[in-house]
Amino acid sequence: MEQLIPGLPDEIGLECLSRLHYTAQPAAARTCRRWLDLLQSRDYYTIRNHLGYTTHMACLLQSLPPPSISPSDEEPKLTNSGLSSPSCVITLFDPVSQIWNRLAPVSDHLPLFCQIASSEGKLVVMGGWDPASYDPVSSVFVYDFITRRWRQGKNMPSKRSFFAIGATKGRVYIAGGHDGNKNALNSAWTYDIRSDEWTELTRMSQERDECEGLIIGDEFWVISGYRTEFQGAFESSAEIYQLRTGEWRRVERAWTPGLSPRSCARLGNDGRLTSWAELDSAVSAEACGLILGAQSLVMGSAHLGASLRFFIGEGQDGKLERIDVPDEFSGFVQSSCCVEV
Template structure:
């Protein structure tokens, strides 16, 4: 539907033709949308409409950004204590090199659960699982953030408690597999979550248990990379299991990962199934954002922690371009992340 054919959106900016008014608002940077929503009811309805979201994508104005589970910077005396860090959601735009934060989840005003999963799905952010920072109890809560309304809503809880599981999204759904239960038993069960209907559906189980695995959705497939079985604690496998999202069938891919290396937050897979090394070894998080990868971590033990951009067309030996002048408050450790198109 043409936005301007909707009688609700007439003369969006007084004194300008409707076409020019729409063009001006379409060019508005996403970080200003939360303010624009409060200008008038017409703008609020426009910014929250599916038609405007589709129009921004069609005209190339939608932005792909990295959303990161990032530790709050702490004072030196706090860092020396045994108190675990608190995490917020940071938004980094590699085009404008701007940094911002998503409003806290209302139930998690003091910080996100430890090791929670952050997934993007059709312009929304989904936060699920993790541990209570005080009791370390595994949580099943699900929260969905809509960038169009800048609001959180509570979703249906995960069907079962699990930690360190793989996640990915494709075709409007979130996929969950592996991890371990409350008794540290590795899991091979899998589920899919639909944020629109707020429903969970069981998938066929994987062929083997995979604890501390990593999930990546690419080209109509959901890859669950590495992990280990209950009796093989810490012995990371070199294989992956791949779900064909269309058929719901799993297949096994051998030799796609380095045996013994933890895959958490650092797996990058191309549509041809090739796994790309992020270029760092310690505390790595790699998020593909359009034509670039946003990568954090250190080259080796004791090396400084850094933030980098990597061009995706540079092959296996890719150059790490350091991001300088990171604003105060945004240099904390990045636990995980995902790409969101706003």
């Protein structure tokens, strides 16, 4: 077998390739088949992560404003409700370089309110609503940052929306949400990104619609939500799935009752679940945030109807510093995750 880099032992060649910046990896993957196989392998990601060469970036599912239509333009595409079809895009933000980019579109239209998660350098998009019919979908798409290509994943076992999601060690965990008839769910599944297979987990103790998911250590937390017969009555309880044992544990008084946890739930340095909105009055409305290694990206507005603003903070509880964002990347954030590549 040829050496990774001619004239160098493979262990030295691997060390060199592990230092590649993520922006150089797509070009490197086209050099030869062996480099492509290496860069797409779990071992390559593990080595980069262990040596501290990975980069933490924010991946945001954002709403686009409706296009302006002039009399000479074609008629806009209408939904079943008679309104123009809304659209979403996936935005990528590198907090080190402060560069904003858009991922190539996954299809003609991203599902509305789909959920995104990432593990081992892969981005997964699943569920949500068809933007034209508003019907729930079960589609799954996986983006590879090495090849910069999307692939169609195996569909979710059932259609669901507004579910909890989290990802770790090459697996995506989902729980709760509601089905096509707006019935809250207590079922849970895990998706193996590399094998493209779904496995059913044991069920939660109750159904939870519009719950929020967090991966905390070796646990998948499903926070709050409400039952079918109590629409919008967000509960204070949470359920924790132990990844090692496959068992659920219920926790009472884990969340503020009546408060939606969607995109705003976080674990503070004191070990208490709280909302990103509590960090600063500038994000007291529509707050959402995510941890990017040693930093956090927090988004929100001072009050309902105000412009969305973006902030960077040190750690989870550090002071927020506002950052300038180009207008085309300032849309409302429906879902977000940290991508480590």
